[in-house]
Amino acid sequence: MSNDRYVSARVVSTDPAVIYSMRGYAMPLGVANLRPEAFRGRKVLHLLSLASTIETEDGPRKIAKDLQAAAAEFPGNTFIVLTNTEYESYLLSELGVVAMPCNLLTFLDENLFVPMGGPPEFDAIYNARLTPIKRHELAVDVASLALLYDLGPAEQRICYDEVRAMLPRATFINHQVGQGAYRQLPVKDCVRHINRARVGLCLSASEGPMQASMEYMLAGLPVVSTRSIGGRDRYFLPPFCRIVDDSPAAVAQAVEAYVKKPIPKQIVREHALFMLRFERHNFLIAVNKLVKATFGIDGLFKSFAPFEIGLTRWRSADEAVAPLMKHAS
């Protein structure tokens, strides 16, 4: 295993040992697969989150199998799957996999994405990789469109030329900033660009909870989304979001409706924060119960703070487990 593998994982308590970690390719148990030595021979509670939907034919069974293997490989370790939707929890409950709903977006840092002033230039923005699953073609009828995108993992093919041909009128922000070449943008710049639009788009049929969907709302943008699998619709309540058919005309029409009748940005953001506070309140109650059941310790987490700061940020596996290694030595 390469030493520089990056993971979305963070130790939230060293004594008792509680770690948040995201399940991923070649790491079905999160960072435990990359740094098993940090977890062997000790009691650890793993909060294992899911990056993408498990609503596939073999998704839940694979998790069940992986966790069965984990029991043998990591005795004393307890793995709880945090699902992005109640339905995912249901699917796992049928197989006896310990799971509870806790959408990944609960852990977003709400201070990064904020409303900014200035008149919007674009009707809509779509913050999504230029890959087929994101279905950029559904935005073809949006009159004024901006695209924001990262490159994703090296193995993923980027369809810049195809999307460019599909959406000739759109502004490809990362290439515009790079004067024709792709440029990765820092988060603060992304926030500024998102604020250049009136509406955020979510057009995939199936993915995870889609971080950008909550980022739009935290920045004060209402959302137009297709129906989807993965968990983003959890927060899509009217009047802040419109769920439309998989048709360019329906997408454009919904965008147009928000353009004609905008919702003040602070109201959209307040709605998002209200839901996040509720989610965090209930997560805190549940995680303290899990800690109590695992370690016999009451009220370990007095507030959401340990889960708040950069929980989902990607870091090297060594950095992620460092607090546990230090504590053990």
Place this chain on the structure above:
Amino acid sequence: MTAAATVPSERRLAGAVVSVDPLVTIGAHEPNLPVGLASMWPERFESEPSLHFVRLTWSGEPQYEIDKITGELAAARRRLPRARFVFVVNTPYECAVFSRAGIPNIIATSTSFADERLFVPQPARQARRFDAVYTARLDPLKRHELAASVPNLLLIYGPPTANELERTRGILPHASFANHEIEPGGYKHIQEHEVCGLLNQSSVGLCLSAEEGAMRGAMEYLLCGLPVVSTESTGGRDRYLIGPHARIVPSDAEAVARAVHELKAAAIPPLAVREYVGRLITFDRHNFLLIANKLVERELGVRDRFRSFAPFVGFPVKWRLASEVEAGFAAP
């Protein structure tokens, strides 16, 4: 599992047939009715596929509850092989413990099914006569003793035994016992609209048990716009105890009284409390609908069966005569 042979027809039960075609019910896990409506009328679910949401009326955390439900579920599946059962738990932690036992479950806190039209803030026609109100059976598990230091207290309750009444009067000699005082001549059942009126004469609602279910009374307070003082608890009521109008205090009579005093002094507008909890319920109902539709599609093959939450409002948490619930099978 036996049919109505062991369940008297005058029995009351909480639940409803929420869809006739396909056949979907919601009911409660109750004594003698472990899978709700399917326990009451199993013969109705023999010949066609059906889906049953079975909500919890008590905390599902204790292992003995899990063991009991595991056995009951196995029996129900044997009796009704075409039926699918989904337990509706009150807390995310209950999801985890039910999942560990392999009991199919979803979360939808039962108080989110309350009928918000029955409990509403009323125009302030008179001063609030009571510092606090406690809607709870006069049962020791409700820990009425923790209200002993609240100066001006109103109690609303189900029919008590003589011992329960005497015991509570001993603990709270200064309290008003609404069901015995509303009119002369012993205990009187108080209708929901009257309960609403009494809540509106109180400044704060109390929740004092250490363990129970999601506690219907807690939601009734909030919908009427009352701030709530609660002890720490197991069972799910704390899901909605968030915001400036909710206080969780230690299990101590002085702490309860202090919090009541503070919240009364804060004079939070009732409509603000109701609006706050209304938004939380709206969010939970939105997500319940998403999963209810997914389950109906997966188990019964019908997409988007429920366009709104309307079929689920009220009935899942309202105890009705069995005959009234059964009438739902004939609904169009």
